[in-house]
Amino acid sequence: xxxxxxxxxxxxxxxxxxxxxxxxxxxxxxxxxxxxxxxxxxxxxxxxxxxxxxxxxxxxxxxxxxxxxxxxxxxxxxxxxxxxxxxxxxxxxxxxxxxxxxxxxxxxxxxxxxxxxxxxxxxxxxxxxxxxxxxxxxxxxxxxxxxxxxxxxxxxxxxxxxxxxxxxxxxxxxxxxxxxxxxxxxxxxxxxxxxxxxxxxxxxxxxxxxxxxxxxxxxxxxxxxxxxxxxxxxxxxxxxxxxxxxxxxxxxxxxxxxxxxxxxxxxxxxxxxxxxxxxxxxxxxxxxxxxxxxxxxxxxxxxxxxxxxxxxxxxxxxxxxxxxxxxxxxxxxxxxxxxxxxxxxxxxxxxxxxxxxxxxxxxxxxxxxxxxxxxxxxxxxxxxxxx
Amino acid sequence: xxxxxxxxxxxxxxxxxxxxxxxxxxxxxxxxxxxxxxxxxxxxxxxxxxxxxxxxxxxxxxxxxxxxxxxxxxxxxxxxxxxxxxxxxxxxxxxxxxxxxxxxxxxxxxxxxxxxxxxxxxxxxxxxxxxxxxxxxxxxxxxxxxxxxxxxxxxxxxxxxxxxxxxxxxxxxxxxxxxxxxxxxxxxxxxxxxxxxxxxxxxxxxxxxxxxxxxxxxxxxxxxxxxxxxxxxxxxxxxxxxxxxxxxxxxxxxxxxxxxxxxxxxxxxxxxxxxxxxxxxxxxxxxxxxxxxxxxxxxxxxxxxxxxxxxxxxxxxxxxxxxxxxxxxxxxxxxxxxxxxxxxxxxxxxxxxxxxxxxxxxxxxxxxxxxxxxxxxxxxxxxxxxxxxxxxxxxxxxxxxxxxxxxxxxxxxxxxxxxxxxxxxxxxxxxxxxxxxxxxxxxxxxxxxxxxxxxxxxxxxxx
Numbered sequence: 001x002x003x004x005x006x007x008x009x010x011x012x013x014x015x016x017x018x019x020x021x022x023x024x025x026x027x028x029x030x031x032x033x034x035x036x037x038x039x040x041x042x043x044x045x046x047x048x049x050x051x052x053x054x055x056x057x058x059x060x061x062x063x064x065x066x067x068x069x070x071x072x073x074x075x076x077x078x079x080x081x082x083x084x085x086x087x088x089x090x091x092x093x094x095x096x097x098x099x100x101x102x103x104x105x106x107x108x109x110x111x112x113x114x115x116x117x118x119x120x121x122x123x124x125x126x127x128x129x130x131x132x133x134x135x136x137x138x139x140x141x142x143x144x145x146x147x148x149x150x151x152x153x154x155x156x157x158x159x160x161x162x163x164x165x166x167x168x169x170x171x172x173x174x175x176x177x178x179x180x181x182x183x184x185x186x187x188x189x190x191x192x193x194x195x196x197x198x199x200x201x202x203x204x205x206x207x208x209x210x211x212x213x214x215x216x217x218x219x220x221x222x223x224x225x226x227x228x229x230x231x232x233x234x235x236x237x238x239x240x241x242x243x244x245x246x247x248x249x250x251x252x253x254x255x256x257x258x259x260x261x262x263x264x265x266x267x268x269x270x271x272x273x274x275x276x277x278x279x280x281x282x283x284x285x286x287x288x289x290x291x292x293x294x295x296x297x298x299x300x301x302x303x304x305x306x307x308x309x310x311x312x313x314x315x316x317x318x319x320x321x322x323x324x325x326x327x328x329x330x331x332x333x334x335x336x337x338x339x340x341x342x343x344x345x346x347x348x349x350x351x352x353x354x355x356x357x358x359x360x361x362x363x364x365x366x367x368x369x370x371x372x373x374x375x376x377x378x379x380x381x382x383x384x385x386x387x
Numbered sequence: 388x389x390x391x392x393x394x395x396x397x398x399x400x401x402x403x404x405x406x407x408x409x410x411x412x413x414x415x416x417x418x419x420x421x422x423x424x425x426x427x428x429x430x431x432x433x434x435x436x437x438x439x440x441x442x443x444x445x446x447x448x449x450x451x452x453x454x455x456x457x458x459x460x461x462x463x464x465x466x467x468x469x470x471x472x473x474x475x476x477x478x479x480x481x482x483x484x485x486x487x488x489x490x491x492x493x494x495x496x497x498x499x500x501x502x503x504x505x506x507x508x509x510x511x512x513x514x515x516x517x518x519x520x521x522x523x524x525x526x527x528x529x530x531x532x533x534x535x536x537x538x539x540x541x542x543x544x545x546x547x548x549x550x551x552x553x554x555x556x557x558x559x560x561x562x563x564x565x566x567x568x569x570x571x572x573x574x575x576x577x578x579x580x581x582x583x584x585x586x587x588x589x590x591x592x593x594x595x596x597x598x599x600x601x602x603x604x605x606x607x608x609x610x611x612x613x614x615x616x617x618x619x620x621x622x623x624x625x626x627x628x629x630x631x632x633x634x635x636x637x638x639x640x641x642x643x644x645x646x647x648x649x650x651x652x653x654x655x656x657x658x659x660x661x662x663x664x665x666x667x668x669x670x671x672x673x674x675x676x677x678x679x680x681x682x683x684x685x686x687x688x689x690x691x692x693x694x695x696x697x698x699x700x701x702x703x704x705x706x707x708x709x710x711x712x713x714x715x716x717x718x719x720x721x722x723x724x725x726x727x728x729x730x731x732x733x734x735x736x737x738x739x740x741x742x743x744x745x746x747x748x749x750x751x752x753x754x755x756x757x758x759x760x761x762x763x764x765x766x767x768x769x770x771x772x773x774x775x776x777x778x779x780x781x782x783x784x785x786x787x788x789x790x791x792x793x794x795x796x797x798x799x800x801x802x803x804x805x806x807x808x809x810x811x812x813x814x815x816x817x818x819x820x821x822x823x824x825x826x827x828x829x830x831x832x833x834x835x836x837x838x839x840x841x842x843x844x845x846x847x848x849x850x
Contacts, residue, residue, distance in 0.1 A: 029451045030774060289767070304782040315788070317773040322764040322794040330788040332747075332779040 005089040009082050009112070012092060016106035023100040028255075030316060031282050036251070040196045040220055041101045041168065049138040049168050053108065062113045075121030075151075081112030081142060088114050088144050091176050095202050099224050102200040105170040109142040115155075116146045117181075123153040126186075126373075130158050133191045136165040144174045147181035147207065154184040156373060159217065161192035170198045179231055181207035188374050191217035193246065199223040206231035212366060214374045215250060216243040216383060225254040229263035229294075237266040241362040241376070244277030244309070245383045253282040254298075258291035258324075268365045269300045272358045274384055276308035286318040287326060298328040303361045305335065305354065305384065355384045410466040416440060419563050422466045426532060426566075429539060439552035439562030446556040452742065453680040453709045458654055463626055465564045465597070521579070526610075527572040528583055531599050534570035541572060545603055549632035549660050549688075557628040557656040561597045568598035568629065573608035573639075582611040582644070582830055600631040604639035604667075611642040613833065626654045627678070633661035635669050637691070642670040644829065646837060648677035651708060659685040660715075663694035663723075672828045674701040675710050676840060684742060686715030689723035689751075696725040701825045704737030704769070705844055713743035713774075714758075718784070722753040729760040730822055733769035734844070740772040747784040754781065760790035763821055815842050 006012040025038045043050050062080045081088070097103040117123060133139070145155065157173075169191070177183050191197060197218045203209060205227065215221060227236055242250050256265050271279040281300040302311035315328045335357055343353035359380045366374055410418060419440045423433040448455050521528055527538060535542045552562040573579055604610055614631075627649060635641045641661065649655050655678035661669040671685035687696035702710035710733075716725035731739035741760045762771040773790045795817050803813035818841060819826070826834045 032451070292767070302779065304779070304784075307782045309782060311777070311779045313777045315773075315775060315790075317790065317792060318770070319762070319764060319772065319792050320770045321767040322769065323767065324764075325793060327789070327791040328773070329790075330775070330777060330786075332777065332784060332786040334783040334785075 005093055006085075007089070009085055012089070013107050013109075016097070016103050019097060020100060020103035020107050023098065023103055025100060027098040027100075028282075028284070030284070030314065031253070034251075034280055034282070034312065036280075037220055037249070038100075041104070041170070041198050041222065048136055048166065061111055075118040076123060076127070076153075077114075077116045077118070079114045079116075081109075081114055081144065084114035084116070084144075087116065088146065091144070091146065091174070091204075094176075094204055095174070095226075097200075097202075099200060099226075101170060101198045101222065102172055102202070102224060105140045105142060105172045105198065105200060108170070109140040109172070111139070111141040112144075113142070114144045114146065117148060117151040117153050119148040120150045121148075121153075122151065126154040126156050128156045128158070130160065131171075132160060132162070133167055133169050133195045133197075134162040134165075136167050138168040138170070140170045142172045142174070145176070145183070145185075147175075147177045147183050149178040149207075150180040151178075152182040154186070156186045156188070158188040159191045159197070161195060161217070164192040164194040166194045166196075168196050168198075170200075172200045172202065175201065175203040175205070175209065177203070177205045177207040177209050177234075179206040182210075183208070184210045185212070186369065186373055187211070187213040187215070189213065189215040189217050189221070190379070193217070193219045193248065196220045197222065201225045201227075203227040203236070205229055205234045205236050207234060209236040211236070211238045212369060212374075213238075213240045214243075214362075214366060214376060214379070215240065216379050218248065220249045220251070222251045223253070225252075225256070227254070227256045227265070229256075229258050229265060229291075230260060232260045233262045234260065235264040237268075239268045239365040240270070241365050242269075242271035242273075242279055243358070243362060243379060243383050244271060244273040244279060245275040245385070246277060247275070248277040250277075250279045251282075252280065254284070256283075256285045256296070256298075258285075258287040258294040258296060260290055261292050261294065263291055263294045265294075265296045265298075267298045270302070270362055270365050271311065272303040272305060272362055272380075272384070273309035273311065274305040276306070276310075278310040279312070281311075281313040281315065281330075283313075283315045283328075284318060285316070285326070285328070287320060287324045289320050292321055292323040295325040296327075300328075300330040301361075302332040303335070303358060304332060305358065355380050358384050410464055412464055413461045414440075414463070414465055414564070418465055422564055422566070425466070426535075428535060431543060432535065435547065435552065436563045436565075439559045442553040443556060443559035443563055446553075446559060449556060452682050452711045452740075455654070455656075455680070458626060466566060524577050524579070525574040526577060526579055527570065529570055531568040531570045531601060532566065534601075538570075538572070541603070542570070542601070545601055545632070545634055546599070547632075549634060549662050550630050550658050554658060558630050558658040561599060561628045561630040561658070565597045565599035565630065568600040568631075569602070569612070569614075570600070571602045571610060571612060573604045573610045575605045576607040577605075578609040579611070582613050584613045596627050598629045600629065602631075602633045602641060602643070604633075604635050604641045606636045607638045608636070609640045611644065613830070614643065614645045615647050625652050625679075627656070629657045629659075631657070631659040633669060635661055635663045635667035635694075637665040637667060639664075640668045640670075642672065643685075644672040644833075645674060646829075646833065647673075647675045647681065647683075648840065650677060651679055651705075653678045655681040655683065657681075657683045659683065661685075661687045661696075663687055663689050663691075663696060665691035666693035666695075667691075668695040668697070670697040670699075671714070672699045672825065673712070674825060674837070675712050676703040676844065677708075678710075679707065680709045680711065682711045684713045684715050684744075686717060686744075687725065688717045689720055689725070691720045692722050694720060694723045696723075698725070698727045699825055699828060700727070700729045700741070701822065702729075702731040702739045703841065703844055704731070704733040704739045706735040706737060709738045709740070711740040711742060713741045715744040715746075716756055717744070717746045717748070718751040718754045718756065719748045720751055723751060724755040726756070727758040728824060729758075730763075730825060731761070731771060732763045732765065732818060732821070733771050734765035736766075736768035738770040738772070740774065741790070742774045744776040744778070745786060745788070746778045747781045747786065749780045751781050752783050754784040754786075756784070756786050758788040760788075761821070762790070762792040763818065764792060764794055811845070815845050818845055
């Protein structure tokens, strides 16, 4: 692709459609053996989602449900991607999707929003976006968050449904965090199980990013976290707690690249799985030639609560220079009987004890977040049926 | 300090006139038929080879690992028959080779064997006493071609049972054109008192390009086998595709130790796999320091309750080398357990990749498995990767994986240097300490050689 910025949304979409058509299902050979049900995310004759419908720019709306954004505070702007395009067109060139679904969403999005926090602005209260998935129409949403230098903000995105109709939701969440800026983002994914979600997070971080996610909704949840630490000293932590039940499938990829000196990353993935739910944790953390004195940690842990639950994980590291720290850990285990026994000996029934242990397991990656932000205890209560 | 270039090409020795029979380059059904005919094999083996050849032709070159695109299958020779009496003067060998052997401290007799100068006269007496002892125990230990002639039923029963002809492209290739390798059968309850080593056998085919090794430990048997040696081995062909199959019956123990040090132009693509039955214990101790590219993942399939696996994989990648190695532990029965440890070092732009799979199948309850990978990266041109796959389909499995990567700590170096140890020596000490777990698994004389081999590789690592 040419290096000059896109001039219009149409041009961007056209380029995206082209890459969608040429990209393979799985760009990384490491993970080819795990391609599964990808067809859910592509148009298919006979389905509700059967043609590629590229909306014209005038049809693109701001994602509804952007609420409680403190409009009173100067320094935060929210635009539909069309009118805000000139301010992001340069950014869009920083990243060429390698993921087919990500390119698809870029080509097809019918909601597009640019949220921009101006230089030096510290947004005092959390900004909230509620995404409602309550229809059977496929929905493609692109959300660009641009943190200018030295700004700071907290953003909470929730996904919920009021129906259980089969629906495809594709989302590209692009986070650009400039030098000196800090973004805390919390994602609470509680869609109904009729919804198949493709959640692509494309993050380019020069400052500090802290992403925390609780994912317990949806039928097939395909998430892609692509993160580049692109300036000296940039830091990111990704924390993800997955709670699966029934037939839920969570296919989660984290592709994190340390590109510069002194960058720090911490990735903590946890999944508690009951019923015949499944998780696939794919991780690649790479430390590039210039990333000396960088530090990386990647962990993928699963707690299996039932015999039919399944966990696959591939926590990979690729290290291309010597003066770095890198480690990873992964595990899979059942409920620890000594913990259950301890709780039961204090009069807590077994079913409750299991819920408590599962909650404790997941809560370790949600540390610091109030029940109000993520009502994890409630969710565990509802989802972990008496085992 | 005396300088020594760890560049194997300097002391590779090539002499193509040393072979009785050399096939023209290229592979075809006809070549496969001729190999089989030349060896006077039974029809079923010819069929085995021809089937494998078909699979080989059908399968694409694997893309997931190192770069295999430069292998030209039509530019390889698939069968060589060495001349039996290779009486060539020791003095004719290039000085560098002799120096290398001296540096590694290889015994005189072994040196001559390795260099192909002459057969191991000195060890012949050792060998015959070993042979007698083994025969008394009922142990069969010979090369696989001989086994096919003398024990066709045993070979027929087990060959290809663990690694089928269609397992992967290179196993298919091996199945089509294999020659040599070791065949070991240990009867019920027999514990072999000493490690078996291929170089006990006076047979040059033991180090072929497409060797096929088959080890069968009957119920309650115990055997240790040592493959390879620490001195660089020149290979005429640039492709080495071996297959090693182990069958460990109930309550048996098999330990397989490898030190691989092919010269640095060789593609070393080896399939090694063991079937472990009830309460059997299989150990792979696998070290790779040579070759241009190694792709080797010794695996244990635990098929019955109580089976155990221990895999220790060691890799050293120097200039231009890529060691893509690892392990697979496949748990298919209850109460099975496995331990995987990987130690790797890369320097001078070398690349080490750990690639492993831990799988716990449905119904394999009470499984315990742990993996630990440590990588040492000695300079900024080098690269190290970790690709561990974990597929867990049973709730009550306890699976853990850890990996860490780092360079030699400045504080470690400072500590040693402040005690008057020169930097190079300090590096050697730290590296050997890092490899300690592996070295202690080796018989003494191998450990000494391996220590020297690592030290040789480390020369010039200061900086």
